[in-house]
Amino acid sequence: MRAPTRSALPAARPGLPKLLLIALHLLLSAATECSGPPTRVSVFGHKIPDTDAICSAMAYAWELESRGIPASAFRLGELNRETEYVLRTLNLETPPLLESVSAGDPVAVVDTNNPKELPDGMDRAVVHSIVDHHKLSGLITREPLEVDMRALCSTGSILYARAKAAGRTPPPHVAGLMLSCILSDSLVFRSPTTTALDRQFAEELALISGLEMQKHGDAMLDAKADIGHLSAKELIMMDSKVYTIGGLNMRISVLETTRPGAALAKRAALQDAMRQTAQEQGLDEVLLFVVDVLDESATFVSSSTRSAEMVGRAWGSAVGRSGTAKLPGVLSRKKQIVPALEAAADVAAERAEPAGSRRVQPAQMPRAAV
């Protein structure tokens, strides 16, 4: 409701320039009240997009159109090989690049609600809605909006749950997009973020889309493992988020791959890129975890003594001379890496505090799947 209503028009002490402005406002006000063609909503996910960010933007644009709201999907950066493979397989075009958002532009956001992962100008956009599966990260909007966040493994899962609840069956290509979101974010059901509902949805979506689920998932992982075209800096930044843990600002980067050897062969270049990135971005640390999807383990790559100590405390795995440490069973930044680093930082903080000054953590509460 940025355009003024008629009653909101200034009228006191009119001069000529003011009258012109009033006329402009009257015109805008009239335009708002007329039923001209509605403005298209631009739908996008986060910067440095992954498969969930791209495919759920496309699936949500389909939902909005189905609801009578004109919408178009966009990307905020280059596609990774996995996403390229998905769109090629589904015979869909790559969404156009969105460079920035202008004041008053109607937008819808998927797979993030983090202001740092959104385009410039978001603070002046009109946010129509957000569909996401991350924690709340401090976004401020100008107006009330529709927000649907759930603790499912991918935004694709939430979009399919919404379609089911509304009695809308997605067409095969949209089901394929939703399925690809689930397979990507769950690492084909290996990640501990996977819920029973995600698995059930994936099976239903495979039937609707006509895709062979396991084969499609494996091919996606294979496509993603092709990193030959990426620089060390690009590998560090590809799937990376900044956290504050134990008072330190750290970037935690994850590289999910079926061929960890290809990344670890570039260890020295990666370590240089990590140190450079920390310096350029004013961060205390950059931590890299190369996740071996098939082996279900991670290899930590250290670029500083302090980060090696942090990982040593968190997992009890000493970082060797090569600057790496193997962490069996570690696949998820959200569910494993960040909680383990936080717990280790808490233990370190407890050592500095008198006994009994910290509250005991209550048992975790059950969280309904939907």
Add this chain to the structure above:
Amino acid sequence: MRAPTRSALPAARPGLPKLLLIALHLLLSAATECSGPPTRVSVFGHKIPDTDAICSAMAYAWELESRGIPASAFRLGELNRETEYVLRTLNLETPPLLESVSAGDPVAVVDTNNPKELPDGMDRAVVHSIVDHHKLSGLITREPLEVDMRALCSTGSILYARAKAAGRTPPPHVAGLMLSCILSDSLVFRSPTTTALDRQFAEELALISGLEMQKHGDAMLDAKADIGHLSAKELIMMDSKVYTIGGLNMRISVLETTRPGAALAKRAALQDAMRQTAQEQGLDEVLLFVVDVLDESATFVSSSTRSAEMVGRAWGSAVGRSGTAKLPGVLSRKKQIVPALEAAADVAAERAEPAGSRRVQPAQMPRAAV
């Protein structure tokens, strides 16, 4: 997931105090993994609660319990007379007062997502879910959660929509709570925040609850008009939010009443309280609008020359010697007061900028009701 997993335990260089801490963490970890009685979720709305904050907390606690999640409603402050009337009519007890939130406490929030309106310690709580109808206001949570925000007139409307979608019919007293939320926030359908869906829901909820809708709504408004027990400061703070408009930090207070005369008779005391509040809270201005619900108008009460000028620019209504200005048709802070003040501030800013340097606002986008 704050409790560490076994693999996250520190093991390097153990000393005796550290071993004790490790033992404690092991115990906590075991407690997390065991299936003991689940922790109750504390459900609450905003500070200085209104009917929507109290009644939707009670209705959401019912929803959570229906979903197998033990939950209890709380209040963050004293009830107003309208809410007291509602609970008395429905024969329900006043929810207990919640003073603060401790680290790790599971909580659910209704009718706000604004960190400033939430209890101390929220940053360390485990937020299970949020149901709200306001704009996003910058909250940061520790973990992914369930968020359901929609542009409906009250949180009660969203909770009823959720119940319907899940095939749950609320029992009569819960339907009465939801109906009271809608009647309160929509000023018995007078406010421009009311949507067609809110009206439809209210009619359905009246049938389920057995309440006579219009009579109940009128009695609620009457109960709220009883302000004799409140100080000028309490009247100012009762329904009040802080905004930044045109570079000024201002508190915009609204007093919705069927008997504006009772409030306006205290004009001088209110003006003193406004000036004092601005000084105490480091604000540029405090603006008070006494909304006459039956006449569908607002009376602005000014406590400074600048605020009188702002309102004059926004509505073209000169503030008289008494420091008040009548604003016909003005009922809603969200839909009318704030947009009009912002538009007037924009016009003032445009006068200071070269012509053509500001983008024209696009026509407003249609927003689907659910």
